[in-house]
Amino acid sequence: MLVEGIKSRPVYGGIAIDPFARRHIFALEGEGALALLDQKPALTATMLNRSEVLYVAAGPKGLDHDLALAALKPDRFWQGPTIETLLFRLRGSLSAATMSTRLYISGREGFIGQCMQVATDMGMDFSSIPTEHRGSLARRVQCVHCKGITDDVRTSPFKCSHCGLNLLVRDHYSRRLGAFQGVNVDAEEPGTAPQAEELFA
Amino acid sequence: MSGGLAIAVRVSRIDTVAANIKRFRLVRHDGEPLPVFSAGAHVIVSMDDDGHRRRNPYSLMSAPHDTSGYDISVLRVAESRGGSAFLHEKLREGDALTISHPVNLFHADKRGRKHILLAGGIGITPFLAMMAEFDRANVAFELHYAMRSREHGAYWQELVERYGAHRVKRYFSAENDVLPVASLLHNQPLGTHAYVCGPDRMTDFVLRTARECGWPKSNVHSERFLAPISGKAFDAELLRSGIVVRVGDHESILEAVEAAGIDAPYMCRGGACGQCETAVVACNGVLAHHDVYLSEEEKASGRKVMICVSRFDGTKLSLDL
Numbered sequence: 375m376l377v378e379g380i381k382s383r384p385v386y387g388g389i390a391i392d393p394f395a396r397r398h399i400f401a402l403e404g405e406g407a408l409a410l411l412d413q414k415p416a417l418t419a420t421m422l423n424r425s426e427v428l429y430v431a432a433g434p435k436g437l438d439h440d441l442a443l444a445a446l447k448p449d450r451f452w453q454g455p456t457i458e459t460l461l462f463r464l465r466g467s468l469s470a471a472t473m474s475t476r477l478y479i480s481g482r483e484g485f486i487g488q489c490m491q492v493a494t495d496m497g498m499d500f501s502s503i504p505t506e507h508r509g510s511l512a513r514r515v516q517c518v519h520c521k522g523i524t525d526d527v528r529t530s531p532f533k534c535s536h537c538g539l540n541l542l543v544r545d546h547y548s549r550r551l552g553a554f555q556g557v558n559v560d561a562e563e564p565g566t567a568p569q570a571e572e573l574f575a
Numbered sequence: 576m577s578g579g580l581a582i583a584v585r586v587s588r589i590d591t592v593a594a595n596i597k598r599f600r601l602v603r604h605d606g607e608p609l610p611v612f613s614a615g616a617h618v619i620v621s622m623d624d625d626g627h628r629r630r631n632p633y634s635l636m637s638a639p640h641d642t643s644g645y646d647i648s649v650l651r652v653a654e655s656r657g658g659s660a661f662l663h664e665k666l667r668e669g670d671a672l673t674i675s676h677p678v679n680l681f682h683a684d685k686r687g688r689k690h691i692l693l694a695g696g697i698g699i700t701p702f703l704a705m706m707a708e709f710d711r712a713n714v715a716f717e718l719h720y721a722m723r724s725r726e727h728g729a730y731w732q733e734l735v736e737r738y739g740a741h742r743v744k745r746y747f748s749a750e751n752d753v754l755p756v757a758s759l760l761h762n763q764p765l766g767t768h769a770y771v772c773g774p775d776r777m778t779d780f781v782l783r784t785a786r787e788c789g790w791p792k793s794n795v796h797s798e799r800f801l802a803p804i805s806g807k808a809f810d811a812e813l814l815r816s817g818i819v820v821r822v823g824d825h826e827s828i829l830e831a832v833e834a835a836g837i838d839a840p841y842m843c844r845g846g847a848c849g850q851c852e853t854a855v856v857a858c859n860g861v862l863a864h865h866d867v868y869l870s871e872e873e874k875a876s877g878r879k880v881m882i883c884v885s886r887f888d889g890t891k892l893s894l895d896l
């Protein structure tokens with residue numbers, strides 16, 4: 375069950391290498407690695423010499439692409455254990471970056487949203503950042519009641535991992551939080567929530 | 576509605592500020608405050624030149640929060656069809672004019688951390704308002720101002736005094752001093768925005784250089800002081816009005832339409848805002864698109880025309896107007 379007709383969902387236009395950029399930073403999660411690997415003809419030695427690849431595998435379901443990425447031999451390749459460590463590293467890379475640096479983000483929606491937040495925080499304009507959605511459609515959802523964020527939500531409604539309420543996942547997306555909104559469905563009569571449907575596999 | 580509601584103003588003061596440049600202070604006729612505007616905005620000034628109605632856009636250069644009056648600075652162009660010549664040679668202190676409400680097609684990006692302003696000649700005007708706003712909000716900016724010579728450039732001395740030589744850099748082509756666009760754009764921190772307003776060649780050069788330096792489009796802003804371009808006279812059929820207007824060699828389609836008493840929408844009169852977009856129903860000839868609004872594909876399709884600046888050469892042009 376999904377609330378239809380709300381149009382704040384971000385659009386992921388896909389990644390294309392900007393030939394004029396002096397430095398490329400790729401923030402990739404899980405299947406997002408393929409968004410870079412698929413650029414093959416544009417991956418010249420010059421371009422890779424100017425590239426920094428930050429990668430985190432996407433948990434048990436995602437395949438690991440670290441070997442394929444490292445084989446590209448970019449100027450820097452870094453693999454982190456969690457999204458949090460990647461975000462920390464991304465912040466560091468961007469703090470030394472200039473206007474000639476292009477950031478590309480690919481992975482699941484929650485990952486893209488969180489990287490985007492770091493980037494806009496560092497002064498980048500979101501429309502200057504190419505993004506590509508790869509991997510599962512699972513969502514990152516913020517409970518509007520307790521404000522807790524639950525990652526990897528595949529069904530709606532679902533149980534908030536913080537306060538335990540049954541939450542309906544709305545299409546309403548907060549760019550600032552990089553998360554969708556979850557609203558309680560059985561507030562009047564707890565236990566009357568509709569059957570959870572797998573919507574974001 | 577064409578150009579929005581008009582405001583009756585009076586010229587309270589005229590100063591010569593450089594060779595061929597005059598500044599005009601406009602106050603409301605009824606003594607009330609003028610609307611607050613955002614830096615980068617312009618107004619359409621309507622002049623009654625011996626019964627001939629002239630309308631030109633001019634950028635507001637005064638501080639945006641000053642509602643007691645608006646200042647504009649006007650360059651007397653050599654081959655003027657009338658507007659700048661009228662303002663320079665005929666207009667006197669105390670005279671009446673009408674202006675549109677301010678329209679802004681050249682905003683400063685509020686999220687920017689640092690702003691680099693590149694001005695060429697009279698293109699300084701929108702930046703004067705922007706700098707007042709940045710200074711007030713304590714936002715980092717740099718002005719790089721290219722002029723023909725010390726005599727031709729307006730305000731550069733005051734600007735250096737007010738904002739300091741570290742924020743205001745000037746370049747005089749008469750002294751072979753060239754604005755180093757590429758080195759300026761290199762190594763700027765994330766969150767920097769660049770703005771250019773100047774002659775077309777300068778604007779084109781800055782946009783191209785920014786691209787080659789790897790800047791994203793979203794952080795580069797430009798405004799062109801486009802004016803209707805002269806050309807061969809032609810006829811335009813206005814289907815909805817059921818008349819044919821003659822567009823003179825020194826006239827734009829919009830001006831000819833207005834002279835025929837038809838109210839067509841406009842906002843910038845400089846090919847930038849899209850307000851005057853008109854559907855082309857029949858076209859036996861070539862459209863000369865001079866605007867910066869339509870995409871290349873739209874221009875090639877020949878189905879739309881921006882009547883404030885574009886022209887036509889051929890035997891028949893029918894517009895949905």
Ligand SMILES: Cc1cc2nc3c(=O)[nH]c(=O)nc-3n(C[C@H](O)[C@H](O)[C@H](O)COP(=O)(O)OP(=O)(O)OC[C@H]3O[C@@H](n4cnc5c(N)ncnc54)[C@H](O)[C@@H]3O)c2cc1C
Nearest residue numbers: 631632633634649650652655656658659700800801802845
């Ligand atoms: C948004 C905006 C803001 C503006 N702000 C300012 C400002 O702050 N100060 C200012 O002085 N001006 C400004 N302008 C320009 C201003 O509106 C007028 O265009 C200018 O004053 C000249 O007007 P005019 O009526 O004297 O001459 P016009 O005859 O309307 O201007 C014609 C201009 O085009 C040139 N020209 C004529 N025929 C041709 C041709 N065949 N090919 C190429 N060029 C030709 C002329 O030399 C002249 O420079 C602005 C324009 C825009 C769009």
Ligand code: FES
Nearest residue numbers: 844847849851883
């Ligand atoms: S009036 Fe703005 S494009 Fe013509």
